[in-house]
Amino acid sequence: MSLYGYAGKILRVNLTEEKFFVEPLDQGVLTRFIGGAGLGAKYLYQDHPANLPWSDPNNEIIFANGPFSNTALGGSGTISVTAKGPMTNLAGSSQGNGYMGAFLKSCEYDGLIFKGKASRWSYLHISRNGVELKDASHLVGKDVMETQERIQAELGKGRVSVYCVGPAAEKGVRFSVIVGDGSHTVSKNGLGAVLASKNLKAIAVSKGDFKTPIYDQELLKKISKGLYQKAIEYLDGSRHKWGTAGSLGNLHKVGAMPVRNYTTNLFPEHEKMTGQYVRTHFEKIKRLPCHACAIQHNLLMKVTEGPYAGFVGEEPELEAMTGLGSQLGISDAGAVFVLFDLVDRLGMDVNETGWTVGWVMECYQKGLLTKKDTDGLEMVWGNVEAAKGLIQKIAKREGIGNLLAEGVKRASETLGGEAVHMTVCTKKGTTPRGHDHRARWSEHLDTCFSNTSSLEATFATARPGALGLPPASSPYSPWEVPAVNAMINGWHIIEDSLGACRFNITDPHLVVDALHAVTNGDLSIADLVRKGKQIVNILRVFNFKNGLTRDMDAPSTRYGSAPVDGPAKGISLSQNWDVIREIYYRNMGWDPATGKPTPDTLRELDLADLIPDLESIRSVKP
Numbered sequence: 001m002s003l004y005g006y007a008g009k010i011l012r013v014n015l016t017e018e019k020f021f022v023e024p025l026d027q028g029v030l031t032r033f034i035g036g037a038g039l040g041a042k043y044l045y046q047d048h049p050a051n052l053p054w055s056d057p058n059n060e061i062i063f064a065n066g067p068f069s070n071t072a073l074g075g076s077g078t079i080s081v082t083a084k085g086p087m088t089n090l091a092g093s094s095q096g097n098g099y100m101g102a103f104l105k106s107c108e109y110d111g112l113i114f115k116g117k118a119s120r121w122s123y124l125h126i127s128r129n130g131v132e133l134k135d136a137s138h139l140v141g142k143d144v145m146e147t148q149e150r151i152q153a154e155l156g157k158g159r160v161s162v163y164c165v166g167p168a169a170e171k172g173v174r175f176s177v178i179v180g181d182g183s184h185t186v187s188k189n190g191l192g193a194v195l196a197s198k199n200l201k202a203i204a205v206s207k208g209d210f211k212t213p214i215y216d217q218e219l220l221k222k223i224s225k226g227l228y229q230k231a232i233e234y235l236d237g238s239r240h241k242w243g244t245a246g247s248l249g250n251l252h253k254v255g256a257m258p259v260r261n262y263t264t265n266l267f268p269e270h271e272k273m274t275g276q277y278v279r280t281h282f283e284k285i286k287r288l289p290c291h292a293c294a295i296q297h298n299l300l301m302k303v304t305e306g307p308y309a310g311f312v313g314e315e316p317e318l319e320a321m322t323g324l325g326s327q328l329g330i331s332d333a334g335a336v337f338v339l340f341d342l343v344d345r346l347g348m349d350v351n352e353t354g355w356t357v358g359w360v361m362e363c364y365q366k367g368l369l370t371k372k373d374t375d376g377l378e379m380v381w382g383n384v385e386a387a388k389g390l391i392q393k394i395a396k397r398e399g400i401g402n403l404l405a406e407g408v409k410r411a412s413e414t415l416g417g418e419a420v421h422m423t424v425c426t427k428k429g430t431t432p433r434g435h436d437h438r439a440r441w442s443e444h445l446d447t448c449f450s451n452t453s454s455l456e457a458t459f460a461t462a463r464p465g466a467l468g469l470p471p472a473s474s475p476y477s478p479w480e481v482p483a484v485n486a487m488i489n490g491w492h493i494i495e496d497s498l499g500a501c502r503f504n505i506t507d508p509h510l511v512v513d514a515l516h517a518v519t520n521g522d523l524s525i526a527d528l529v530r531k532g533k534q535i536v537n538i539l540r541v542f543n544f545k546n547g548l549t550r551d552m553d554a555p556s557t558r559y560g561s562a563p564v565d566g567p568a569k570g571i572s573l574s575q576n577w578d579v580i581r582e583i584y585y586r587n588m589g590w591d592p593a594t595g596k597p598t599p600d601t602l603r604e605l606d607l608a609d610l611i612p613d614l615e616s617i618r619s620v621k622p
Ligand code: SF4
Pocket: 074, 075, 076, 097, 098, 288, 289, 290, 291, 293, 294, 295, 296, 297, 298, 501, 502, 503, 504
């Protein structure tokens, strides 16, 4: 019998023993976990003993696609990656777009699970002809673009998707990423460092000939057109026309643009950094596509003005324009192209890099760090060349870079004193997306409470209105914002389980229809939100087993502070934090005293088997 939407198997790779095992996936598992982030949570929970260090060879890293992978649906090349990560020592779940998810399905796999550590630097090649662990010693030290190009050249004819790590991961930089199909990035919780800890430089998947079994091909075609139309019209068509940086002006208008490490919200220079400015002044070379995507939101461009004129690179996403721009006091979009390219090639998370370099700049202005500490780099706001130098030092763990490679939270704790209170991060150790979340409470709360190390409940598409729920009456309500976040929590992680780019699945009703057309399932939005809540609660229990405490569900001093100017001036999140946390916990069915899911919640979600695990944790203090 055909498993509509799936190949029905997962490949286990034991790197220590250089052995491969094919494990069947039955309908029950796939219906329960969907794919992607859901399957990642299942295997992470099932296979991972509590308190295993992130760098232990037995720490599995799971790559999974979903039922939409390799179909006609837009952006159906997305891959989800899950592992215990070094930034939080808790679960990490992050997505990369491009082709990997589709090509893996075309080789008849729903996922890959890596365990162990290769005896030398290696890369894995998967094709319809088999699986092979190949020597990668010649790729050590190569940046992510060169690594991709070399592997593609080595593997010869046919299309190949390559995801790899860069020099930063090789040196154990905690916030290393996995980059593939150009500069698509699996960015959160240092999953690149996990891959590198296994001596795995890259994964290459050749396009195969297995076709995803579809229950109703004609219906899917029709829905696919509808989803495409919704996606292209989303935000008035801004994503296709102007890229993600098309939202920069609005971000500034509402006070959500991060400026100089949250010391101000004012950045009038932002107008020359918007997608609208860049796309009408810089030279467009070509669009950069992903599998079956017509939005093609990103461009390869040439900088045409300023000191970096002539530089050719991928257009920075919104979060790079802010994280490597306004956050560092840099207002030249051309300079951000250069920094973005550097960070990408080295294989580091743009967000964490921005929060770390911006924190160093503030420490430097305040005399907490001097030129002696920075090996001569003049870390004043807006100094592009100094930022470049510091980023290179981080990737090599050279001088102060060795401290900063730990991420801003750990670096500040080593420096101590006032510097600790200047970090923009959560108490779990993650940093937010490139926004000033003090003017965007729904994402702020989500970043702090998340069990995935990234946004868990909220994203542009996980809007209460789209899910048929009422929005909060005020974006700063300490009662309504946490309650609404808890209500919608579940949908977003389902998006990350389907195997398609979020930008392409903006209408939940059509997503439900598409899932029916692919799998013959009959699930409503509410059913999927419930499934999402199951996945979230599995990760929540995993995190408690691995050291999560209630106190870690909170922002750092600066992250929770009141903006000193701008539209959200004086509105303090921290002052309301106890109320916010209690309301969120109660609405999620978590014990307000501990943050743990209650036994009733787990039973209601058919997760009663997790209750003994949770009850056996004695170290959690209220
Ligand atoms: S919208 Fe952008 S990231 Fe998503 S699939 Fe299309 S090109 Fe890729």
